[in-house]
Structure formats: C-alpha cells, structure tokens
Amino acid sequence: MITVTNIKKTYNKGQVTALKDISFSADKGELFGLIGPDGAGKTTLFRILTTLLLPDQGEANVNNYDIQKDYQQIRNCVGYMPGRFSLYQDLTVEENLNFFATVFGTTIKENYDLIKDIYQQIEPFKDRRAGKLSGGMKQKLALSCALIHKPSVLFLDEPTTGVDVVSRKEFWAMLKKLKQEGITILVSTPYMDEANLCDRIALIQKGEILSIDKPAGIVKAFPGDLYAVRASSTHRLLQNVRNYPNTATCFAFGDALHVTFKTPGSEPTALLDHLHKKDHPDVAIEKISPTIEDCFIHLLKN
Amino acid sequence: MNQLLTFIRKEFLHVFRDRKTLLMLFGLPIAQIVLFGFALSNEIKNSRIAIVDYSKDAVTTQLVNKISSGNYFDIQRTLQSATQLETAFKKGDIRMAVIFPANFSTDLVHTGKAAIQVIADASDPNLATTITNYITRIVNDFNTQTALTAGRPLQIVPEMQFLYNPELKGAPNFVPGVMALVLMLVCTMMTSVAIVKEKELGTMEILLVSPFKPIYIIISKLTPNLLISIVNLFIILVLSALFLDLHVKGSILLLTFDSMLFILTSLSIGLLLSINAKTQQAAMMASLMGMMLPTMLLTGFLFPIENMPLPLQALSNIVPSRWYFIIVKKVMLKGLGVTAVWKETLILAGMCLLLFAISLRRFKIRLQ
Amino acid sequence: MSSITTATPSATPPVITTDKLTKRFGQFVAASQLTFQVYKGEIFGFLGANGAGKTTAMRMLCGLLKPSSGNATIAGYDVYTQTEKIKQRIGYMSQKFSLYDDLTVSENIRFYAGIYGMSTPRIKEKTSQLLQELQLEKEAKTLVSDLPLGWKQKLSFSVSIVHDPDIVFLDEPTGGVDPVTRRQFWDLIYHAADRGVTVFVTTHYMDEAEYCNRVSIMVDGVIAALDSPTRLRQQFGYDNMEDVFYELARNAKRKAD
Numbered sequence: 001m002i003t004v005t006n007i008k009k010t011y012n013k014g015q016v017t018a019l020k021d022i023s024f025s026a027d028k029g030e031l032f033g034l035i036g037p038d039g040a041g042k043t044t045l046f047r048i049l050t051t052l053l054l055p056d057q058g059e060a061n062v063n064n065y066d067i068q069k070d071y072q073q074i075r076n077c078v079g080y081m082p083g084r085f086s087l088y089q090d091l092t093v094e095e096n097l098n099f100f101a102t103v104f105g106t107t108i109k110e111n112y113d114l115i116k117d118i119y120q121q122i123e124p125f126k127d128r129r130a131g132k133l134s135g136g137m138k139q140k141l142a143l144s145c146a147l148i149h150k151p152s153v154l155f156l157d158e159p160t161t162g163v164d165v166v167s168r169k170e171f172w173a174m175l176k177k178l179k180q181e182g183i184t185i186l187v188s189t190p191y192m193d194e195a196n197l198c199d200r201i202a203l204i205q206k207g208e209i210l211s212i213d214k215p216a217g218i219v220k221a222f223p224g225d226l227y228a229v230r231a232s233s234t235h236r237l238l239q240n241v242r243n244y245p246n247t248a249t250c251f252a253f254g255d256a257l258h259v260t261f262k263t264p265g266s267e268p269t270a271l272l273d274h275l276h277k278k279d280h281p282d283v284a285i286e287k288i289s290p291t292i293e294d295c296f297i298h299l300l301k302n
Numbered sequence: 303m304n305q306l307l308t309f310i311r312k313e314f315l316h317v318f319r320d321r322k323t324l325l326m327l328f329g330l331p332i333a334q335i336v337l338f339g340f341a342l343s344n345e346i347k348n349s350r351i352a353i354v355d356y357s358k359d360a361v362t363t364q365l366v367n368k369i370s371s372g373n374y375f376d377i378q379r380t381l382q383s384a385t386q387l388e389t390a391f392k393k394g395d396i397r398m399a400v401i402f403p404a405n406f407s408t409d410l411v412h413t414g415k416a417a418i419q420v421i422a423d424a425s426d427p428n429l430a431t432t433i434t435n436y437i438t439r440i441v442n443d444f445n446t447q448t449a450l451t452a453g454r455p456l457q458i459v460p461e462m463q464f465l466y467n468p469e470l471k472g473a474p475n476f477v478p479g480v481m482a483l484v485l486m487l488v489c490t491m492m493t494s495v496a497i498v499k500e501k502e503l504g505t506m507e508i509l510l511v512s513p514f515k516p517i518y519i520i521i522s523k524l525t526p527n528l529l530i531s532i533v534n535l536f537i538i539l540v541l542s543a544l545f546l547d548l549h550v551k552g553s554i555l556l557l558t559f560d561s562m563l564f565i566l567t568s569l570s571i572g573l574l575l576s577i578n579a580k581t582q583q584a585a586m587m588a589s590l591m592g593m594m595l596p597t598m599l600l601t602g603f604l605f606p607i608e609n610m611p612l613p614l615q616a617l618s619n620i621v622p623s624r625w626y627f628i629i630v631k632k633v634m635l636k637g638l639g640v641t642a643v644w645k646e647t648l649i650l651a652g653m654c655l656l657l658f659a660i661s662l663r664r665f666k667i668r669l670q
Numbered sequence: 671m672s673s674i675t676t677a678t679p680s681a682t683p684p685v686i687t688t689d690k691l692t693k694r695f696g697q698f699v700a701a702s703q704l705t706f707q708v709y710k711g712e713i714f715g716f717l718g719a720n721g722a723g724k725t726t727a728m729r730m731l732c733g734l735l736k737p738s739s740g741n742a743t744i745a746g747y748d749v750y751t752q753t754e755k756i757k758q759r760i761g762y763m764s765q766k767f768s769l770y771d772d773l774t775v776s777e778n779i780r781f782y783a784g785i786y787g788m789s790t791p792r793i794k795e796k797t798s799q800l801l802q803e804l805q806l807e808k809e810a811k812t813l814v815s816d817l818p819l820g821w822k823q824k825l826s827f828s829v830s831i832v833h834d835p836d837i838v839f840l841d842e843p844t845g846g847v848d849p850v851t852r853r854q855f856w857d858l859i860y861h862a863a864d865r866g867v868t869v870f871v872t873t874h875y876m877d878e879a880e881y882c883n884r885v886s887i888m889v890d891g892v893i894a895a896l897d898s899p900t901r902l903r904q905q906f907g908y909d910n911m912e913d914v915f916y917e918l919a920r921n922a923k924r925k926a927d
Binding site: 038193254 | 845
C-alpha cells in the first residue's frame with residue numbers, strides 16, 4: 001500500500017538534512033508506527049507521502065500511485081491529519097465536518113457508518129465552536145474530518161501529542177477498529193509506549209531509520225540482559241550505579257533503574273554487593289525484558 | 303460547484319464571526335469620511351495675514367480697515383515689505399498676504415481699474431481656498447459700495463497666487479484618495495491574511511491534500527473580499543454625498559466597473575503576498591509596508607506627483623492606485639466619460655491581468 | 671474516589687501550602703477546595719486529564735490568577751496580597767521554551783538573570799557556573815536557534831532557576847524529546863531538588879510520574895488522589911501509574927479545557 005525507496009530530503013539548499021535515506025513499506029490494512037522524537041523527520045516524511053513536498057531523491061508509492069506524477073490520484077484516496085492541525089476554530093463541530101466532507105466531494109450521510117463510533121462521542125457538542133473543544137475532542141473531530149471521504153490510506157502525524165492518557169487510550173482503540181475496516185494507517189508518535197499498539201514500527205531519529213520490525217521483534221533484538229534495580233532513594237542510587245565500573249548503561253525508568261553491564265553475561269550479584277556497601281539496604285535487582293524505549297535508547301547509543 | 307459554494311460560505315462565516323475585523327472593515331471608510339467631513343465644515347477664524355501697502359492712500363486705508371474689521375483675519379502689521387513675506391510664509395507666521403502695488407490709486411483714478419495681489423499658502427489647500435474666498439468677497443463688497451458713492455463703477459481685482467501647492471490639491475481629492483486606500487487595504491490585507499491563516503492552522507495542508515482544486519481555493523478566498531469591497535465602495539459614495547455634498551458627477555456604472563478592476567488588482571496583490579508569507583503577522587506587515595505606504599505616498603492625493611523627484615514619479619507609474627485615483631477624479635469629480643479614462647482603464651486592466659496571472663502561476667500545489 | 675490520602679509527613683518545611691483553594695469562573699468551578707502541602711526539595715508531580723483544572727491551579731500558585739476563595743502561601747507569601755514577592759521566589763518553564771532564538775546562550779542567561787535584578791558580577795559568576803554545569807561553554811556564543819532541541823530544553827530549565835528560586839514550576843517540560851535527552855533532563859531536575867529547590871511539575875508521560883516523590887491527580891477540578899507513586903499503585907492495585915491515572919480519570923465528566 002505504501003512503499004518508500006531511498007527517500008532523501010534536505011532543506012535550506014541542502015544545509016539541513018531532514019531525511020537521509022529512508023526505505024520501508026506498509027501493507028494493506030497494516031497499522032504502521034513511526035516512533036521518534038521531535039526533529040526526527042516524521043513530519044517531512046508524512047508531507048512527502050501526502051504529495052505536499054517533493055523528495056530530493058528516491059521514490060515513493062501510495063496505493064500504487066507515484067507521489068510525484070500521480071499526486072492528484074493520491075490526494076483523492078488518502079486521509080491526512082497534520083501534526084498541528086487544529087480545524088477552523090470559529091466554525092462549529094458540524095460546520096467543520098460538513099466543510100471537509102464537501103471539499104472531498106462527499107456528504108456526512110454517505111460515509112456516516114465509518115465515522116459513527118467516533119463522531120457519536122462529540123455529536124452532543126455539534127453546535128459548539130471547534131475552538132471551545134478540549135484536546136481530546138478536537139482530536140476526535142480531526143479524525144472524523146480525515147475519515148469523512150472513506151480514504152484507503154490514513155496518515156496521522158502525532159495525533160496523540162499533548163493529549164491525556166484517557167483520550168490517548170480511546171484514540172488507539174479507534175485506530176484498531178479502522179484497521180479492521182481494511183484502512184492502512186501510518187501513524188507517528190513520540191510516545192514510546194504506544195509502539196506496542198502498532199503492527200509494525202520504524203524507530204526513527206535524525207532522519208534515519210534505526211530499526212523496522214514488529215514490536216516483539218525489536219524487543220527480541222535487544223542484545224544482552226537488562227536488569228531493573230530498585231531502592232528507596234532513587235537519585236543517590238542512580239549515581240552509585242553509574243559509578244559502578246561494570247555498568248554499561250543506566251537510565252531511570254519510573255521507580256526503577258534499567259541497567260546493562262559491560263561484560264556480557266555478568267551476574268548482577270556483584271552490583272548488589274557494591275550497593276549494599278554504598279548504604280542501600282533495601283536494594284533489589286531483577287532481570288527484565290526490555291521495553292521499546294530501552295531498545296530505542298540502545299539504538300541511539302550506537 | 304457545490305464544493306465551491308460550501309467553501310465560499312465558510313469564508314463568509316470566518317468574516318462574520320470575527321467582530322474585530324468586521325468593525326475594521328466597515329468602520330475604516332466611515333471613520334475616514336466622517337472625520338474629513340468635520341475637518342471641512344469648520345469655519346476659519348482669525349487667520350494670520352499680512353498687508354503690505356505700497357500705495358498708502360485713502361482707498362487702500364479704507365479697504366484695509368474693511369479687511370481687518372471682521373474677525374476673519376488677524377493682521378500682522380509688523381511686516382512692511384515684500385521681502386519679509388517669504389520668511390514669514392516659510393515659518394508659518396502668516397497664511398496669506400495682501401499687497402497693494404505703488405500705482406494702485408493712480409490706476410484706480412485713471413482707468414477705474416486696479417489690481418491687488420493676494421498670495422496664499424496652499425500647503426493646506428482647504429484653508430487657502432477659504433481665506434482667499436473671504437478676501438474676494440470683501441473686495442467685491444467694497445467694489446459695489448464705492449461704486450454707489452463714486453458714481454461710476456470701480457473695479458478692484460484681487461489677483462490670486464497660491465504658494466507651494468498651486469493647483470490646490472486637497473479637498474475634493476480626499477474622497478478618491480480614501481477610496482483607493484480603503485479598497486487597497488481591505489483587498490490586499492484581508493486576502494493575504496485569510497490565506498496565511500490557513501497555513502498557520504495547518505488546514506492548508508488538508509486542503510492541498512484533498513482533491514479540491516487550488517484555483518477553487520483562490521476563488522473562494524477572493525469572493526468575500528470582492529463583495530465586501532463593493533459594499534465599502536458604496537458606503538463611501540453615499541457618505542460623501544451625505545456629509546461632504548460630493549456627488550458622483552459622471553456615470554456610476556463606469557465608476558463601479560473601474561473600481562472592480564482596481565479591486566481585482568488589489569486582490570491579486572494580496573494573493574501574491576500570501577504565497578511567501580508564513581505567518582499572519584508577516585502578511586500584515588507586507589500589506590502595510592509594501593502596499594499601504596506606496597498607496598499613500600505615490601498615488602498623488604497627499605503629495606502632488608508633479609512635485610516629486612523624477613525617480614519617484616517614474617515609480618508612481620507602477621502603483622495601481624495612482625491610475626485608479628485619476629479615473630475616480632475624472633469620473634466622480636469632473637463628470638467625464640469613457641473617452642477621458644480609457645487609457646487609465648486599460649493600464650489598470652493590464653496590471654490586473656498580469657498580477658492575477660503571476661499569482662495563479664505561483665500559487666503552490668505543494669508546501670515548498 | 672473521595673479517599674484523599676493525607677500528605678506524607680516530611681522532614682523539611684512546607685513551601686507551598688494551600689487550604690481549600692478554589693477558583694470559579696461564573697458558575698463554573700475550575701478548581702475546587704484544593705488542600706495540600708509541598709515540601710522543600712520535593713519533586714511534586716501535578717497530573718490530571720485535559721480540562722481537569724491543572725492550568726488554573728498552577729496559575730493561582732504562581733500569583734497570575736486571583737483565587738475565588740480559600741488560602742495559599744507560596745514560599746511564605748500570600749497569593750492574594752504578595753504576588754510580586756511570590757514572583758521573585760519562583761521560576762517557571764513551559765513546553766514552549768521562553769528562550770530568545772535570536773540571542774546567544776550567554777545573552778539569554780544574562781537577560782533572565784537581569785530581569786530578576788541580579789548584580790553584574792553575580793550574573794557573570796552565575797553564567798559561567800551554568801555553562802559549566804550544562805557543558806555548554808563552547809556554545810556560549812551560539813544562537814539559541816542553532817542548538818538541538820534537547821539542549822534548548824536543558825538550558826531553558828537552567829535559566830528558569832538562574833535566580834535561585836524556592837520553587838520551580840515546570841509545565842510539561844519534556845514534550846517531544848528523545849528518551850535519552852528526557853532522562854538527562856530529569857537528572858537536572860534531581861540535581862536541583864538535591865540543592866533544595868522544590869520542583870512542581872506537570873507531565874503527560876506517566877512513567878515520569880514515577881520519578882516524583884509524590885504525585886497528585888486532579889479530576890474535574892478536585893484532587894482525586896495524592897501520595898507517593900508506590901503507595902498509589904498499592905492503593906489502586908495496579909503495577910503502573912498509567913493504569914492508576916486511567917482508573918481515576920476515565921470517568922471524568924468535564925472534558926472542556
């Protein structure tokens with residue numbers, strides 16, 4: 001459904017490289033995630049695939065249409081929710097939806113089935129101006145607007161940024177449903193924990209893809225063992241673990257520290273002893289399976 | 303077609319839901335005309351003038367007394383020679399000078415006819431017209447009076463001379479000027495801001511990604527401003543008729559047609575400005591600095607173009623409002639017809655076509 | 671959900687004390703009866719769904735918004751009458767950094783130190799100390815616009831505490847940065863807290879809630895829970911803060927921002 005081959009894009013006459021040499025593909029009905037921080041090149045990639053920008057090099061196809069030559073066909077069959085998309089603040093919910101339906105040459109009635117589940121949640125507020133909606137509701141309205149013409153491919157650029165946990169969970173549940181309708185979805189997010197909700201993900205940083213796989217595959221590829229270290233005074237613990245000679249990496253993850261050792265296969269018992277000596281009587285160490293975020297940090301370090 | 307109508311409807315919703323802009327759109331022309339109306343209707347009293355009398359006889363003394371008797375003038379008697387006048391004018395100490403030549407009474411006695419020289423500072427054309435009119439009236443009164451006593455008709459003729467602004471540009475020029483300015487401002491600024499706003503919102507990306515044709519985006523952005531401008535045009539015409547007693551002497555149809563041309567030209571400029579501006583603020587600045595300033599300075603209604611240095615005169619030729627200003631003056635004030643303005647109309651039409659074509663070509667179907 | 675846990679007794683004195691702090695906008699009660707204390711050197715997480723009243727509460731604590739009723743003291747000063755004093759004693763950093771893109775790193779530091787009325791020699795001393803801590807000495811003359819996002823964020827934080835405030839308010843400080851930078855940022859926060867600066871932070875990353883000594887979760891204008899992350903997890907029977915938050919916030923009635 002989406003194929004990207006060796007795409008390169010620079011800004012300011014080549015001074016700033018946004019995308020280095022990106023290749024990947026997403027199948028029909030796949031929920032594909034682009035995971036990476038701000039400035040990784042996610043938005044540039046979205047704009048290229050939605051025919052808003054031309055790449056410097058490389059090729060890309062959406063729905064078997066070439067992004068350069070067949071841009072008009074692509075524009076007919078994709079739905080797009082840009083990162084800073086905030087709808088027309090001075091139009092009501094219904095006016096916004098109606099407007100986008102008409103722009104795409106359809107009506108709300110015609111495709112109501114597809115957006116029903118999402119739109120019903122905001123329908124009680126249909127006469128409210130979009131500017132007066134909460135972040136979560138704006139996001140639902142924006143998704144409804146992007147879906148109103150029944151696109152076969154959906155591009156969502158950071159749809160959950162700045163939205164609270166509850167709305168985020170609801171949003172991902174909606175994406176799952178859309179996937180079942182056979183819509184291919186390309187979604188980007190800076191939240192690593194959302195990676196597990198995608199079929200496949202590409203970890204992206206500074207215009208380069210670090211890894212592409214199923215979330216489970218990415219976790220599997222994590223080299224060596226990862227340990228979680230817990231003790232009551234976390235900040236002091238952090239410093240003590242970092243100063244331990246055999247520590248390769250040590251990062252705070254919630255209430256625990258995630259630690260890897262320099263020598264592969266080394267036992268954590270030595271660290272435990274070390275920490276006991278450093279006055280951490282309640283320290284506990286356990287082997288854990290890495291999260292996507294652990295993998296991302298590992299890939300960043302290389 | 304339905305798509306286009308929906309889009310235009312949306313544009314109108316934007317305009318009508320933004321009270322502040324709405325107020326500015328329609329408040330601006332009204333405020334300009336009303337303010338000007340007040341400025342005009344003020345009667346001028348106690349203007350400082352100088353009287354230089356080289357003749358010094360009974361007639362001149364009588365006339366001088368008559369001039370100074372009303373409260374129209376405040377005579378600066380310290381000025382006694384013509385040489386002092388120039389500095390006094392430059393300093394703004396006096397607004398007008400009345401000079402009786404040395405041969406005044408001899409002329410009057412021998413031929414029954416004599417001239418007095420009236421020099422007025424016309425940098426404020428309203429004031430100059432008003433006070434020279436006063437003088438003329440006083441002298442005419444004096445003529446009729448003395449004719450009765452002397453038994454034969456006397457003719458004292460005031461010879462007017464206007465300093466600094468000989469053609470007395472100003473008063474009636476203001477309305478065509480306001481028209482050019484308001485139309486230019488509304489069309490250019492509103493259009494560019496409306497388009498850039500969509501870029502800022504991120505909605506422009508959606509519109510470009512949709513099958514909606516870019517030309518439709520342009521048309522729908524231009525339509526509301528076109529209509530608003532036409533409404534504004536008629537507001538100005540009605541107000542100037544009501545407040546300033548300034549009626550359209552020529553054909554309203556011709557005036558409307560040429561105004562439409564000017565409006566379309568301004569809209570195209572707005573479109574062009576929006577293409578490169580990234581923020582509403584930038585669009586606003588570009589409209590103000592890039593368009594309003596040249597309109598004010600190089601149109602000819604504030605400063606006469608003939609008095610400008612040559613390079614500026616040449617530059618003024620590419621300012622659309624300059625040609626529109628000429629057309630409005632000819633049609634509205636002088637009542638001339640198509641034969642008098644065809645040249646300017648053609649120039650304006652050419653500019654309009656050129657600018658619209660450029661902005662159409664440059665309007666991007668992509669982001670970069 | 672009404673089980674508001676009492677604050678953990680702390681060894682340090684409170685720097686934020688609120689008592690039934692309430693803000694109404696007409697009929698709408700944006701923040702209702704907020705009562706809590708934050709102690710010196712504590713990292714206090716202030717969580718809540720969009721529209722729960724977090725922003726309103728934070729503005730009242732910063733002295734930017736007058737409460738409708740209730741009391742609060744910040745660094746010993748009253749939020750009704752001594753807002754100018756409060757502003758001298760607090761720092762503030764939001765997601766949209768307050769740095770000037772067209773000034774250099776040291777010019778930015780100088781400017782912010784200057785508006786808090788620091789003397790010139792003190793500003794100089796503070797600038798070099800700060801540059802050293804951030805390892806930005808080489809970048810002192812670089813325009814902020816040329817810095818990578820992560821560095822900007824760290825600089826922005828350091829600038830917000832350049833005047834040694836008692837409390838620093840951080841409004842979603844880590845949005846959009848990569849995981850490594852995010853952790854380096856938290857290192858800075860820990861460091862500041864170690865020196866006795868109280869850190870009051872809002873975030874949408876639930877794992878970051880775990881870094882806090884205590885967190886409060888606001889729902890519909892009231893504080894629905896307040897305790898250490900460990901105890902909250904135990905209390906609600908989940909193994910992570912995200913589920914605790916979801917449990918509390920999903921039934922929220924208010925959705926308007």
